[in-house]
Amino acid sequence: GAVVSQHPSRVICKSGTSVKIECRSLDFQATTMFWYRQFPKQSLMLMATSNEGSKATYEQGVEKDKFLINHASLTLSTLTVTSAHPEDSSFYICSAPGQGAAGETQYFGPGTRLLVL
């Protein structure tokens, strides 16, 4: 099946620094990718839709300047957490929709755990 990878799997950074998280579709192309944030014991919260070749679409309440998204190619989307603060510590997950008949199925990356000190 389709595989989505994320890098890094976990990162620790100091408050005020920026962190970039990569999401790659390994064996298929994705014009759209989704970024989620997962809080402990809570559901996945959709942050934004990443669109190849155009601006990302952010969900209500998500700061665009805080969470920069770039969909540079059909297989890569990046999420940059700018000027990170401890409250940004979370588990970030990306996904990409399948193609053709699997279009409704989302393929998820393994997630990136961010800890901001």
Next chain:
Amino acid sequence: GNSVTQMEGPVTLSEEAFLTINCTYTATGYPSLFWYVQYPGEGLQLLLKATKADDKGSNKGFEATYRKETTSFHLEKGSVQVSDSAVYFCALIPTGDFGNEKLTFGTGTRLTIIP
């Protein structure tokens, strides 16, 4: 708006027990319904889905039936195994959102099976 409500966990069962994880939804029309599973240390994987009323999704011994009248999509398995220990998420895609694929998730239910 659209929402998914699933039973709070954690759920702990003995091996070979019967499993039910309740899921109800709020959405207009006929959304597509999904169960995703997240095994320890792994990303979410699609477990099963149903796209119209009375459809039954099934996979790996798990089943869920799309019940429009009760707006439910409960997950069941007749005999659970230790390897079923994971977090289970119920989710939907609203009617007519094909091509958008924005999933709305429930809060997840952590299932632990003890030998």
